[in-house]
Amino acid sequence: MGVPRSFVFWSLLSVVLTQRVKVRNEVTGYVGDEAMLQCLFPATSPDIKVSQVTWMKEMGGKKQNVAVYLPDHKPNFPLDNSGRIRFLNVSLQDATLIIQPLRMSDEGTYVCEFATYPHGNEDGITTLSILARPTNTAESRKVVVGNTTIPVAICTSANGKPPAHIKWLTTLPGSYNASEVTNGDGTVTVTSQFNMVPTAVADQQQITCVISQRTLAVPENIPVTLSVLYPPQVTIDGYDDNWYMSRSEAVLRCTAKGNPKPTHYSWSTPSGPLPPTVQVQGDRLVVQSVDVAVNTTFICHVTNSVGTTRVEQTVLVREHPMRLQSSAGAVAGGLVGGILALALLGALVFFLLRRRRTRPPVKGAYDSSTRVFGNGAAPPPSLIYRPNSELDRPLRATPGEGAPGEQSGPYSYPGQRHEEEEEGERLDEVGPILQLSAHPGHGAPSGYEDDDMESQHDGSIISKTAVYV
Ligand SMILES: *[C@@H]1O[C@H](CO)[C@@H](O)[C@H](O)[C@H]1NC(C)=O
Ligand SMILES: *[C@@H]1O[C@H](CO)[C@@H](O)[C@H](O)[C@H]1NC(C)=O
Ligand SMILES: *[C@@H]1O[C@H](CO)[C@@H](O)[C@H](O)[C@H]1NC(C)=O
Ligand SMILES: *[C@@H]1O[C@H](CO)[C@@H](O)[C@H](O)[C@H]1NC(C)=O
Numbered sequence: 001m002g003v004p005r006s007f008v009f010w011s012l013l014s015v016v017l018t019q020r021v022k023v024r025n026e027v028t029g030y031v032g033d034e035a036m037l038q039c040l041f042p043a044t045s046p047d048i049k050v051s052q053v054t055w056m057k058e059m060g061g062k063k064q065n066v067a068v069y070l071p072d073h074k075p076n077f078p079l080d081n082s083g084r085i086r087f088l089n090v091s092l093q094d095a096t097l098i099i100q101p102l103r104m105s106d107e108g109t110y111v112c113e114f115a116t117y118p119h120g121n122e123d124g125i126t127t128l129s130i131l132a133r134p135t136n137t138a139e140s141r142k143v144v145v146g147n148t149t150i151p152v153a154i155c156t157s158a159n160g161k162p163p164a165h166i167k168w169l170t171t172l173p174g175s176y177n178a179s180e181v182t183n184g185d186g187t188v189t190v191t192s193q194f195n196m197v198p199t200a201v202a203d204q205q206q207i208t209c210v211i212s213q214r215t216l217a218v219p220e221n222i223p224v225t226l227s228v229l230y231p232p233q234v235t236i237d238g239y240d241d242n243w244y245m246s247r248s249e250a251v252l253r254c255t256a257k258g259n260p261k262p263t264h265y266s267w268s269t270p271s272g273p274l275p276p277t278v279q280v281q282g283d284r285l286v287v288q289s290v291d292v293a294v295n296t297t298f299i300c301h302v303t304n305s306v307g308t309t310r311v312e313q314t315v316l317v318r319e320h321p322m323r324l325q326s327s328a329g330a331v332a333g334g335l336v337g338g339i340l341a342l343a344l345l346g347a348l349v350f351f352l353l354r355r356r357r358t359r360p361p362v363k364g365a366y367d368s369s370t371r372v373f374g375n376g377a378a379p380p381p382s383l384i385y386r387p388n389s390e391l392d393r394p395l396r397a398t399p400g401e402g403a404p405g406e407q408s409g410p411y412s413y414p415g416q417r418h419e420e421e422e423e424g425e426r427l428d429e430v431g432p433i434l435q436l437s438a439h440p441g442h443g444a445p446s447g448y449e450d451d452d453m454e455s456q457h458d459g460s461i462i463s464k465t466a467v468y469v
Helices: 005-020 322-357 414-428 446-458
Strands: 026-030 035-037 049-059 062-069 085-087 097-099 108-117 120-131 135-140 142-144 150-160 165-169 175-182 188-196 206-212 220-225 227-237 248-259 264-268 278-281 284-289 297-303 308-314 368-373 461-466
Touching: 026 035, 035 120, 062 085, 135 206, 135 220, 142 150, 150 165, 150 206, 150 220, 165 175, 165 188, 188 206, 227 297, 227 308, 248 264, 248 297, 248 308
Parallel strands: 026 120, 142 227
Antiparallel strands: 035 097, 049 062, 049 108, 085 097, 108 120, 135 150, 150 188, 165 206, 175 188, 206 220, 227 248, 248 284, 264 297, 278 284, 297 308, 368 461
């Protein structure tokens, strides 16, 4: 509606006309490779006669003939007849041109023209672009730490066509700029530099150069490790503020980093020479036995090719290892206390376990019987007390497996130890079972005595009597 009819008409007409000659708008190729410039003029009607096929190249605003074919004549190649340029088929319908090997100078705009009757000349236009893969490199520059912005890394994409785009990936503060140089063969070398204020922190950091170019399927990433030279950064370690008289093996260590790596360390005092009692071992200053001469300030100088850094450490020699004593005393006290507490806890736990393993006594009962069969639950060591026996002697409990060698303390009865232990050993094979040497009769039912005797013979079932007071 807004578009004039005449415009639409002429647009349609031009499409129809350009469609008559079939060409590709753009053809690309690499130097040394082959390029095929397709150009077809399909015979749409027998009334149309083609009299000549011509390829021309636009050069400096003028058209130069590249290839010409007339029936009854050999194809002719006025621009370059070395054989590099030829027709694919020698035909009046197919003017496809082959250029091989490609040169950078072949780039340009080509016109394929068919001379026809009765319509006159019909043509198609093809742009030939020659591509060149660039050679990409990146490197850091050795720079010295400073206050001004300087290039710290360079990335180059050489001899590319079309020119590459270069950017940098980094978290470091900086910027980059690039420049292009067109080479004699038409390729372009792009150089990008990354600029920043060189700091020690940036040393050994990695930044990445990213190169994008038409011939690269994916951008090429080249990592670069920065190198910033800086003078040594020095600290003195080892002083614990507790150098006391006669302390042995007091050591100061001078720690330094730098680029290049510092190699030379030297120690001194404000007055110059070191006290005779100290030894220098490279980056270490060793005092075998602290004395008053060490009551001074020590200076460490560290040097690399960028510079020298000096750091001081003042040593205060104390008469006594005050802090160590108190802290060591606290530690020792804590240790002893802890061990004592553990021992007490252990004793308590042991006592409680023993109590638990003893069957709860029936208060006030003189006769509490327990039968234990086979390898059942660990029996408690028990005692028998017989009020009417000839002696008011408690009998020693034979230790079970659970408490080997455990003596029953005050309940032991030396006179009976031997036979009880013998029996105990035998019974231990059956299980941790208490063996009692009992006086028959008094206080205990005789049946248990019988059981007891039987068990001792067959070894599998033990019955015993326990009376706990
Ligand atoms: C042109 O040559 C190709 C092979 O070289 C062939 O396949 C094709 O048919 C030819 N076209 C014409 C029109 O001669
Ligand atoms: C950097 O600048 C500071 C003050 O801005 C100055 O003290 C220092 O000497 C400068 N360092 C160098 C290497 O120029
Ligand atoms: C980047 O810019 C600086 C200053 O403008 C210039 O000296 C330098 O040559 C430029 N670098 C490149 C690679 O063009
Ligand atoms: C070390 O020097 C300080 C003063 O610098 C002094 O107070 C201290 O008593 C000195 N130590 C010894 C052991 O002489």
